[in-house]
Amino acid sequence: MNKGALALLVHGGSENWSPERWKGRFDHVCEGRRVWLLPDAAFDPAEIHYAAVWKPTPGELAGFPNLRVIFNLGAGVDALMADSTLPKVPLVRVAVGDLTGRMTEYVVLHVLMHHRQELYLRACQREKCWEPRSQWPASAISVGIMGLGTLGSDAAEVLRRIGFRVSGWSRSPRQTEGIECFHGNAQLDAFLEQTNILVCLLPLTPDTRHILNRKLFAKLNRNSPMGAPVLINAGRGGLQDETDILGCLDDGTLGAASLDVFATEPLPADSPFWMHRNVVLTPHNAADTDPHEISKYVARQIERFEAGGPLENVVDPARGY
Amino acid sequence: MNKGALALLVHGGSENWSPERWKGRFDHVCEGRRVWLLPDAAFDPAEIHYAAVWKPTPGELAGFPNLRVIFNLGAGVDALMADSTLPKVPLVRVAVGDLTGRMTEYVVLHVLMHHRQELYLRACQREKCWEPRSQWPASAISVGIMGLGTLGSDAAEVLRRIGFRVSGWSRSPRQTEGIECFHGNAQLDAFLEQTNILVCLLPLTPDTRHILNRKLFAKLNRNSPMGAPVLINAGRGGLQDETDILGCLDDGTLGAASLDVFATEPLPADSPFWMHRNVVLTPHNAADTDPHEISKYVARQIERFEAGGPLENVVDPARGY
Numbered sequence: 001m002n003k004g005a006l007a008l009l010v011h012g013g014s015e016n017w018s019p020e021r022w023k024g025r026f027d028h029v030c031e032g033r034r035v036w037l038l039p040d041a042a043f044d045p046a047e048i049h050y051a052a053v054w055k056p057t058p059g060e061l062a063g064f065p066n067l068r069v070i071f072n073l074g075a076g077v078d079a080l081m082a083d084s085t086l087p088k089v090p091l092v093r094v095a096v097g098d099l100t101g102r103m104t105e106y107v108v109l110h111v112l113m114h115h116r117q118e119l120y121l122r123a124c125q126r127e128k129c130w131e132p133r134s135q136w137p138a139s140a141i142s143v144g145i146m147g148l149g150t151l152g153s154d155a156a157e158v159l160r161r162i163g164f165r166v167s168g169w170s171r172s173p174r175q176t177e178g179i180e181c182f183h184g185n186a187q188l189d190a191f192l193e194q195t196n197i198l199v200c201l202l203p204l205t206p207d208t209r210h211i212l213n214r215k216l217f218a219k220l221n222r223n224s225p226m227g228a229p230v231l232i233n234a235g236r237g238g239l240q241d242e243t244d245i246l247g248c249l250d251d252g253t254l255g256a257a258s259l260d261v262f263a264t265e266p267l268p269a270d271s272p273f274w275m276h277r278n279v280v281l282t283p284h285n286a287a288d289t290d291p292h293e294i295s296k297y298v299a300r301q302i303e304r305f306e307a308g309g310p311l312e313n314v315v316d317p318a319r320g321y
Numbered sequence: 322m323n324k325g326a327l328a329l330l331v332h333g334g335s336e337n338w339s340p341e342r343w344k345g346r347f348d349h350v351c352e353g354r355r356v357w358l359l360p361d362a363a364f365d366p367a368e369i370h371y372a373a374v375w376k377p378t379p380g381e382l383a384g385f386p387n388l389r390v391i392f393n394l395g396a397g398v399d400a401l402m403a404d405s406t407l408p409k410v411p412l413v414r415v416a417v418g419d420l421t422g423r424m425t426e427y428v429v430l431h432v433l434m435h436h437r438q439e440l441y442l443r444a445c446q447r448e449k450c451w452e453p454r455s456q457w458p459a460s461a462i463s464v465g466i467m468g469l470g471t472l473g474s475d476a477a478e479v480l481r482r483i484g485f486r487v488s489g490w491s492r493s494p495r496q497t498e499g500i501e502c503f504h505g506n507a508q509l510d511a512f513l514e515q516t517n518i519l520v521c522l523l524p525l526t527p528d529t530r531h532i533l534n535r536k537l538f539a540k541l542n543r544n545s546p547m548g549a550p551v552l553i554n555a556g557r558g559g560l561q562d563e564t565d566i567l568g569c570l571d572d573g574t575l576g577a578a579s580l581d582v583f584a585t586e587p588l589p590a591d592s593p594f595w596m597h598r599n600v601v602l603t604p605h606n607a608a609d610t611d612p613h614e615i616s617k618y619v620a621r622q623i624e625r626f627e628a629g630g631p632l633e634n635v636v637d638p639a640r641g642y
Contacts, residue, residue, distance in 0.1 A: 098458055101484045105459060108483065109437055112430040122443075125602045128595045130587035132606040137419055138426060161479060162429065163422045266451035274449045281446045285453040 003306070004049025004068065005034035006298075009056040017054065017291060022073075025295040026052065030302075052298050058083040069305060071298045075099060075151070075287070076236055078204035081320050091315040092301060098293040100154045106234055106286035107145075107155040107199055110258040111164070114197060114230045115141055119256060119278060136225035138163035144195030146211075147202040147235065148174045148181065151287075155199065167191060171207075171319075192219040197230045203321035204236035214244040217253050228255030234286040237262040242273075249278050260286040324627070325370025325389065326355035327619075330377040338375065338612060343394075346616035347373065351623075373619055379404040390626060392619045396420060396472070396608070397557055399525035402641050412636040413622060419614040421475045427555055427607035428466075428476040428520055431579040432485070435518060435551045436462055440577060440599060457546035459484035465516030467532075468523040468556065469495045469502065472608075476520065488512060492528075492640075513540040518551045524642035525557035534562040538569045549576030555607040558583040563594075570599050581607040 008026060010019040023037040036043040038060075048064045054073040061070060062085040070091045072080060077093050080086060113119075117133060124131060143159050145152045148168040156179050160166045167180040169191040174181050182191035192198070198220060202208045212233060220229035231254055233240055242263055248254040256278040262271070265284055273279050305311055315321060329347060331340040344358040357364040359381075369385045375394040382391060383406040391412045393401060398414050401407060434440075438454060445452060464480050466473045469489040477500050481487045488501035490512040495502050503512035513519070519541060523529045533554060541550035552575055554561055563584055569575040577599040583592070586605055594600050626632055636642060 101458060101460075102456070105433060105437060105483060108429065109433040109439075112426060112433070116426060116430055118430075121603055122601075124604065125595060128590050130604045132604040132609065135423070135606055135609045137611060138422060158479070158482060161482060162426060269449050274446060280443075282442055283445065283451045283453040285456055288453065288456045290458060 003033040004066070004302075005036060005043070005047045006030060006050040006052060006302070007043070007048045007064065008035060008037045009051060009053045009060055010037075010073070011055045011057070017288070022052075022054075022291055022295070025291045026299070029295045029299040033302075050298075050302055052295075053080070055079060056083075059085045061085070061087055069302070069311060071301070073291075073294055073298075074289075076203060077315050077321060078236055078238065081205075081315070081317070090311050091317075092298075092311055093313050093315055093321075094289065094294050094297060095150055095313045096289065096293045096297045099287050099289040100150055102289060103151045103201070103234065103287040104155045104158055106260065106282075107201075107232065108158050108162070110232045110234075110280065111143055111159060111197055111199065112162075113258070113280065114232075114256055115164075115226070119280070123277075134225075139165065140225050141165065141196050142167060142194050142221065142224070143197045143199060144169065144191055145199045145201060146170075147200065148176060148179075149201075152199075152201045153179075155201070167194065188216075189219055192216060192221075194221050195229065196221050196224040196226055197232065200231070200233045200235045200239055202235045202239055204238045205320035207320075209238050210241045212239050212245070213241040214248055214253065217244070217248045220254075226255065228252050230255055231257040231259075233257070234260040237265060246272055246276070249276060254278075256280070258282070260284055324354040325387070326357060326364070326368045327351060327371045327373060327623070328364070328369045328385065329356060329358045330372060330374045330381055331358075331394070332376040332378070338609070343373075343375075343612055343616070346612045347620070350616045350620040354623075371619075371623055373616075374401070376400060377404075380406045382406070382408055390623070390632060392622070394612075394615055394619075395610075397524060398636050398642060399557055399559065402526075402636070402638070411632050412638075413619075413632055414634050414636055414642075415610065415615055415618060416471055416634045417610065417614045417618045420608050420610040421471055423610060424472045424522070424555065424608040425476045425479055427581065427603075428522075428553065429479050429483070431553045431555075431601065432464055432480060432518055432520065433483075434579070434601065435553075435577055436485075436547070440601070444598075455546075460486065461546050462486065462517050463488060463515050463542065463545070464518045464520060465490065465512055466520045466522060467491075468521065469497060469500075470522070473520075473522045474500075476522070488515065509537075510540055513537060513542075515542050516550065517542050517545040517547055518553065521552070521554045521556045521560055523556045523560055525559045526641035528641075530559050531562045533560050533566070535565040535569055535574065538565070538574050541575075547576065549573050551576055552578040552580075554578070555581045558586065567593055567597070570597060575599075577601070579603070581605055 010022050026035045049068045052071040067087050072093050142165040145168045148170040156166045160178050169182045173183045258280040260282045331343050347356045366385050370389045373392040388408050393414050463486040466489045469491040477487045481499050490503045494504045579601040581603045
């Protein structure tokens, strides 16, 4: 056999993402190919043609002289791009339907929670208080999605079906049926000025770091029945200025926020986000994709690559995603 | 002018449903027709051809000798059907897109909350605990909807788009694309045995009273990654045996419940539902429709009726809805 071996470098993640589980999945889908779960004393670095990684330590990938492709086991590659020792081989990010579906679940859930006044209703329940407030229809709310790639477009489609007005903003021009599309810095203000619920699914790059800041929040639209606008960030913690978010929640620039990601994860116990009454916090699990689906996706790409075919979803180093 | 007058009999409801607001809406849409908000000393009962009602007191409608049509301002007519003095004229229930959309928002929100382990995640936030649990995909969960009319069919379509397996149960046979349809008593067990999240949107009739009881819950499917099944009732409080729900939540027959309706509303302060950690409670506001949409719907039906056309969504007294 002359199939290049695959090295698995997996750190952190939930129980479902344990290194051993990844090893089992890849053994199952990589027929006739050696799969090494690192660190392992027995393997020969020269044998490794492919690496599948989740939060590798910087420099960890530099020791493979015959590496051909790196597969990131998630959608966000910001941590890898920040590693200056990263071998100059194609870097592929995950784009499987399962991940898209899970992100759409998260986005739809959190948009509906804020739209349907769940924070108020849970407080009522705790206080044994039966006081229905007037409820506006979805058509009164404009949801603006930053990032109109695979994830953003799918969430937009479902939100539109539910009845929300939906718009999107992306780096380069996009066209999506029924969605008002804005792009580039020149159209960012126009996008924000009509957005009541802002959903951020942007990749983290030098251009987008701390894009979610007070200056941006102040431009959001306050003229809906919901009042103060809402932020939902399921992208990366580095996209948000956390001091600004807290300040804007406290002075009413923002009405509420759903945050799945943070500058430091796990979120430290002394973070004010934990106990903030207008924050809905989740532990970076918006799109905790099935390892089985991802391992099949990687195995399929390797087979195609070895047969002379193209790789899909290769990161553009110039854009950073 | 010889347009028959409309009497408004409106009791209770939220701020958005105040009698004065209804009067304003109907005055706006009923051009050239007298609209009386009862009680009003000035009106002549013989002048009333139409009544638009929300929770009228029993007997209140019997005093109009020339009544031609009764319009109920909501979807559920169980309270009216229980009034033996109700004049024998057509009773029309509301079926407007706005109401359908709002119920779909509620159903999708509550299905997603249970699917995405929101009760667990909110408890984690309160305890400052960053512990993501494994999350299964929507495709692992079967949502079963009791009641496949306008409301159930619309919610089913959105849930299916999100990725859930969706089935439905109704009194008489239905066919909906992509939804496994069961009907009648003979197929109820088969429907329950494959349902992980049960959504009840049935009308309340003598046949459906207390249909949500321990015997039914015990037949639900427990073999999903979610474990114990979940109940969502946005129909009527009379559909549920509340002692059974509490007992089943406590012994694990049910994992959790979202309840929008109760046997007694407002829910009494001493009800155990308020503080139950596995209950998500809302104050009968799942589909708190816009009075503007409903008044337009009623005015349009009256115009068509006076022009000799048919009424829509007339209640069948034999079925009770």
